[in-house]
Amino acid sequence: MTTPSDTTTNTSLQPYPFHIEPSAVPDFDRRAEKFLAAFAAILDHSNYRFLVELYARVTARCGRCAASCQVYQASSDPRDVPCYRTGLLLDVYRQHLSDSGRWFNRLVSEDSLGSDKIDEMAELFYRCTACRRCSLDCPLGIDHGLIARLGRYVLSEAGIAPKGLVVSVREQLEGPTGNTSAIPLPALLDNLEFLQDEISETKAALVKFPVDQAGAEYIFFPAVSDYLMEADTLMGNAAVLHAAGISWTIGSQYFDGINYGLFYNDWVLERIIQKLVGEAHRLQARKILVGECGHAARSARQFVPAFANGQGLPVVSILELTWQALREGKLRLKKDAVTERVTYHDPCNIARSGWIVDQPRRLLCSFVGDFVEMQPHGRENYCCGGGGGLVSLDETYDFRMRVSGKLKAEQIQASGAQIVATPCANCKKQLRELVAYYKLPVQVVGVHDLVLRAIEL
Amino acid sequence: MPTWMVLAKGPVFLFVLTLALLGLLRLALLTTWDIAAAIRRAGFRQIPYRQVALQTISWLVPFGRLHRNRAGYSLASFGLHLSLLAVSFFLRNHLDILRANTGLTWMPFPKPALDALALAGILAATTMLFHRLYAAGSRRLSTPADYLLLLLILGLFVSGYLAGRAWNPIPYDGLMLFHTLGGMALVALVPFTKIAHCVLFPLIRLGTEAAWHLTPQGGSRVVQSLHGAQGRKL
Ligand code: SF4
Ligand code: SF4
Numbered sequence: 138m139t140t141p142s143d144t145t146t147n148t149s150l151q152p153y154p155f156h157i158e159p160s161a162v163p164d165f166d167r168r169a170e171k172f173l174a175a176f177a178a179i180l181d182h183s184n185y186r187f188l189v190e191l192y193a194r195v196t197a198r199c200g201r202c203a204a205s206c207q208v209y210q211a212s213s214d215p216r217d218v219p220c221y222r223t224g225l226l227l228d229v230y231r232q233h234l235s236d237s238g239r240w241f242n243r244l245v246s247e248d249s250l251g252s253d254k255i256d257e258m259a260e261l262f263y264r265c266t267a268c269r270r271c272s273l274d275c276p277l278g279i280d281h282g283l284i285a286r287l288g289r290y291v292l293s294e295a296g297i298a299p300k301g302l303v304v305s306v307r308e309q310l311e312g313p314t315g316n317t318s319a320i321p322l323p324a325l326l327d328n329l330e331f332l333q334d335e336i337s338e339t340k341a342a343l344v345k346f347p348v349d350q351a352g353a354e355y356i357f358f359p360a361v362s363d364y365l366m367e368a369d370t371l372m373g374n375a376a377v378l379h380a381a382g383i384s385w386t387i388g389s390q391y392f393d394g395i396n397y398g399l400f401y402n403d404w405v406l407e408r409i410i411q412k413l414v415g416e417a418h419r420l421q422a423r424k425i426l427v428g429e430c431g432h433a434a435r436s437a438r439q440f441v442p443a444f445a446n447g448q449g450l451p452v453v454s455i456l457e458l459t460w461q462a463l464r465e466g467k468l469r470l471k472k473d474a475v476t477e478r479v480t481y482h483d484p485c486n487i488a489r490s491g492w493i494v495d496q497p498r499r500l501l502c503s504f505v506g507d508f509v510e511m512q513p514h515g516r517e518n519y520c521c522g523g524g525g526g527l528v529s530l531d532e533t534y535d536f537r538m539r540v541s542g543k544l545k546a547e548q549i550q551a552s553g554a555q556i557v558a559t560p561c562a563n564c565k566k567q568l569r570e571l572v573a574y575y576k577l578p579v580q581v582v583g584v585h586d587l588v589l590r591a592i593e594l
Numbered sequence: 595m596p597t598w599m600v601l602a603k604g605p606v607f608l609f610v611l612t613l614a615l616l617g618l619l620r621l622a623l624l625t626t627w628d629i630a631a632a633i634r635r636a637g638f639r640q641i642p643y644r645q646v647a648l649q650t651i652s653w654l655v656p657f658g659r660l661h662r663n664r665a666g667y668s669l670a671s672f673g674l675h676l677s678l679l680a681v682s683f684f685l686r687n688h689l690d691i692l693r694a695n696t697g698l699t700w701m702p703f704p705k706p707a708l709d710a711l712a713l714a715g716i717l718a719a720t721t722m723l724f725h726r727l728y729a730a731g732s733r734r735l736s737t738p739a740d741y742l743l744l745l746l747i748l749g750l751f752v753s754g755y756l757a758g759r760a761w762n763p764i765p766y767d768g769l770m771l772f773h774t775l776g777g778m779a780l781v782a783l784v785p786f787t788k789i790a791h792c793v794l795f796p797l798i799r800l801g802t803e804a805a806w807h808l809t810p811q812g813g814s815r816v817v818q819s820l821h822g823a824q825g826r827k828l
Contacts, residue, residue: 182812182816184632184807187625187629191625191797195790198737199671204663220735221734276671277795404817444808
């Protein structure tokens with residue numbers, strides 16, 4: 138059996154567990170120098186410097202956080218202890234970029250940063266799923282998710298970023314289709330027509346997928362991959378919006394909720410947010426509605442206000458909207474429509490780092506006869522193992538199955554559920570791969586896939 | 595007067611104490627200033643202060659949390675904090691030194707309670723040392739400074755405890771000289787080591803929250819400073 142590090146692509150240019158584009162790092166041997174330059178520039182132009190300084194000063198290195206990290210729990214590799222990984226970046230700061238470190242280096246040692254350190258960081262920052270579970274258990278409140286993300290940001294500005302993320306972002310920001318799944322507009326329109334026909338066949342109702350309706354209350358951004366892979370989720374979304382009488386639209390110029398910038402780069406994050414907001418303003422929508430996607434919902438909710446130049450719009454998740462519609466009596470969901478045993482997986486980005494915990498549970502409990510919880514759940518849930526963009530990197534499959542997703546597979550098995558519902562494109566992909574890998578008799582669906590089964594139109 | 599008492603009640607201790615307090619004040623002020631500046635630079639300035647405060651307080655009084663994860667180590671760490679604070683600030687002899695140096699004093703804790711706490715401190719520091727040495731994850735994390743600090747604290751507890759015992763086998767003045775010098779070293783180290791969390795603790799979670807509030811155009815400025823006006827390809 139292979140070990141996680143066996144997945145490394147061992148060419149001199151790609152010593153990492155993920156592929157990078159060789160052209161991104163033309164002088165690969167100078168990567169340490171580039172890393173330092175990038176780190177210095179980021180500290181100069183962001184809000185991270187004081188935090189890095191603060192963490193470097195107080196971290197207790199007690200190891201308590203290790204017990205809450207699903208990666209360390211499965212691998213028992215001391216390099217996976219969250220504080221160890223964070224310490225790598227803090228050490229670079231202390232030794233090369235802090236005032237005292239620079240003086241010390243000048244006077245006492247001439248320590249230069251080695252490429253081996255860069256390679257270790259590149260490997261370890263992509264073994265962390267940035268789920269932030271460990272920060273719950275650090276007495277000091279060190280946020281390793283933030284540091285892993287910062288480490289990835291520095292790496293990416295030094296040219297080291299996973300090809301799987303970079304290629305998608307390039308298509309989204311500069312490519313002809315303008316979305317991460319490279320879906321051309323005509324194909325999207327065909328797809329919407331198909332979904333509309335499908336609902337009218339199954340539900341005998343005319344549920345529209347409006348495109349470019351100016352002045353709608355909501356402009357809708359699902360993870361764009363849903364248009365290819367999650368027909369039931371999208372039909373569930375549309376059915377709810379139809380039944381609740383909500384005016385909404387999809388934008389033809391930009392219709393992708395995905396924001397991989399959240400995983401590795403502030404510059405990318407901001408540019409994607411601006412596309413989202415730009416399309417909302419073009420269609421004079423009043424609110425942004427994000428589909429079933431954890432990182433898309435979090436990135437929009439958290440960063441539209443930050444990057445919209447005072448032109449921000451409220452950001453709402455489809456989960457809170459559906460729950461609100463149900464509470465207001467606008468939806469008819471057939472009680473006990475789902476008889477299988479169902480459990481719910483919390484996407485880290487909207488549970489621990491967000492605001493969606495109870496809404497989907499209450500929603501599900503209104504029409505699921507046998508609902509069970511995984512332990513732990515809610516804000517303390519375990520990551521699916523594919524967070525932080527890992528699920529989009531096929532080369533990390535072995536690691537995701539045997540290490541980062543192992544605890545989640547055990548949780549699912551222990552719950553005895555036949556269906557795992559989770560409102561996130563990334564979690565769904567990872568969980569489907571996990572249940573196949575561990576041969577669990579479980580179906581993985583979106584929350585609105587089940588709503589679609591229960592809704593009466 | 596024995597040397598240790600000259601040191602403890604004389605200007606050397608006052609100097610060390612002043613240095614430590616000024617160092618801590620500087621750290622607290624600079625960090626607060628940095629956090630305020632980060633919030634000012636952020637594109638979105640609303641901070642959930644209440645939530646941050648509640649989380650911070652919940653770790654200040656962490657009952658109900660400690661047992662959930664690495665219970666032995668966590669309880670030892672909490673015990674060490676508690677006994678260190680109680681013995682340092684509420685032992686009559688320590689308060690006498692403080693009064694001699696600054697004129698300040700307050701009610702001491704009863705001696706038997708502090709003796710029990712000192713023993714608890716010794717047990718806690720020893721547990722933490724063994725944890726660092728033998729728990730795989732912690733050993734990898736631990737630096738020489740972590741061991742030295744723990745050994746120093748352990749040494750202070752043991753010497754202080756022994757000094758108060760009739761059966762103490764070590765010459766009293768020698769023991770007290772070690773205790774005094776060690777105590778002064780610890781006070782002097784406070785602003786320069788992780789013990790600085792004694793004043794920075796309330797600011798860490800707030801700082802984390804502030805750092806998540808990104809600066810608009812920060813990413814573009816990074817690209818510009820690294821690649822010039824032509825920018826870089828994605
Ligand atoms: S953020 Fe998640 S994966 Fe990363 S170290 Fe913390 S618990 Fe582990
Ligand atoms: S991050 Fe916190 S819990 Fe983890 S080792 Fe460091 S101080 Fe301890």
